Amino acid sequence: xxxxxxxxxxxxxxxxxxxxxxxxxxxxxxxxxxxxxxxxxxxxxxxxxxxxxxxxxxxxxxxxxxxxxxxxxxxxxxxxxxxxxxxxxxxxxxxxxxxxxxxxxxxxxxxxxxxxxx
Amino acid sequence: xxxxxxxxxxxxxxxxxxxxxxxxxxxxxxxxxxxxxxxxxxxxxxxxxxxxxxxxxxxxxxxxxxxxxxxxxxxxxxxxxxxxxxxxxxxxxxxxxxxxxxxxxxxxxxxx
Numbered sequence: 001x002x003x004x005x006x007x008x009x010x011x012x013x014x015x016x017x018x019x020x021x022x023x024x025x026x027x028x029x030x031x032x033x034x035x036x037x038x039x040x041x042x043x044x045x046x047x048x049x050x051x052x053x054x055x056x057x058x059x060x061x062x063x064x065x066x067x068x069x070x071x072x073x074x075x076x077x078x079x080x081x082x083x084x085x086x087x088x089x090x091x092x093x094x095x096x097x098x099x100x101x102x103x104x105x106x107x108x109x110x111x112x113x114x115x116x117x118x
Numbered sequence: 119x120x121x122x123x124x125x126x127x128x129x130x131x132x133x134x135x136x137x138x139x140x141x142x143x144x145x146x147x148x149x150x151x152x153x154x155x156x157x158x159x160x161x162x163x164x165x166x167x168x169x170x171x172x173x174x175x176x177x178x179x180x181x182x183x184x185x186x187x188x189x190x191x192x193x194x195x196x197x198x199x200x201x202x203x204x205x206x207x208x209x210x211x212x213x214x215x216x217x218x219x220x221x222x223x224x225x226x227x228x229x230x
Binding site for chain 1: 156160161205217218219222
């Protein structure tokens with residue numbers, strides 16, 4: 001099946017610094033990717049929809065200036081957490097649908113990136 | 119998208135069938151039922167989906183009631199590796215590029 005990768009798998013950063021997380025579709029093109037955040041023992045919460053070649057669409061309550069999303073190619077979307085604070089510590093997961101050509105409605109999820117802000 | 123209700127947790131003995139229920143009483147005619155699961159500290163994994171007919175694949179079976187207000191995911195022979203949180207999601211399929219809204223899911227613990 002289709003594979004979505006994320007890099008890094010885990011990262012520790014100091015408060016006030018910025019962290020970039022990459023999401024790649026390895027064997028298919030994705031014009032749309034989704035970014036989720038998951039706090040411990042909670043469900044996944046959609047943060048934003050990343051659109052190739054255009055601006056991302058953010059969910060209500062998600063600060064677009066804090067969580068910068070860039071979808072520069074059909075296989076790569078990046079999420080940058082700017083001026084990170086301890087409350088941004090979370091598990092960040094991306095997903096990508098393979099497109100109608102794949103004749104499937106499932107989505108493929110990356111393995112996640114665990115961010116710890118100290 | 120319609121909301122879903124699932125029990126917070128369930129236990130199942132290894133080798134036995136795991137039956138995970140989901141209520142979606144406000145489902146509309148064009149909404150599909152999807153099941154995903156998330157093993158600890160990993161990204162979710164697609165399991166199966168259906169509209170109104172029962173479905174089966176290599177991972178599981180999906181039984182949808184005739185009125186479509188509830189469904190059951192069946193893992194026929196649960197193994198320890200099936201221990202995960204299982205999410206039932208209902209959504210309209212306007213195409214593959216539509217977001218998924220996750221509820222709280224059911225935490226399935228498979229035991230020896």
